[in-house]
Amino acid sequence: FPVTIYGAEAVMPDLIQYVADALSNLTVTVADHATAGSTSLTVSAFAGAASYAYKIAGATAGTVPSFGDTVTGYTAITAGGATAVATTNNYYIIVVALDADGNVLAGKQVQAVVA
Numbered sequence: 001f002p003v004t005i006y007g008a009e010a011v012m013p014d015l016i017q018y019v020a021d022a023l024s025n026l027t028v029t030v031a032d033h034a035t036a037g038s039t040s041l042t043v044s045a046f047a048g049a050a051s052y053a054y055k056i057a058g059a060t061a062g063t064v065p066s067f068g069d070t071v072t073g074y075t076a077i078t079a080g081g082a083t084a085v086a087t088t089n090n091y092y093i094i095v096v097a098l099d100a101d102g103n104v105l106a107g108k109q110v111q112a113v114v115a
Helices: 019-023
Strands: 004-006 009-011 028-032 038-043 051-058 075-077 083-086 092-098 104-111
Touching (some): 028 104
Antiparallel strands (some): 004 009, 051 075, 092 104
């Protein structure tokens, strides 16, 4: 079997995780919410995630954190249910899935829908 050396660690090809693909696989949907001035944010469960969080980036796109990053200034959100997020139409929202240590597993940026 071919072995790849990463730093000082030799690993088999089947142990290599392709984080670039995993990072973008978070499913997030947005829709207008019944509450005025709010968008409805829904996050689908992500394998291995212990928690989820979002941050409003503003009128211009923000930067989605990289795999393994720790984040600050984010608000906790629960996967599976719609959450009302007070924001402005078309503002960018960054959503992340976090592991038990608070490190980013996946992330996605979406735009708010506010009627």
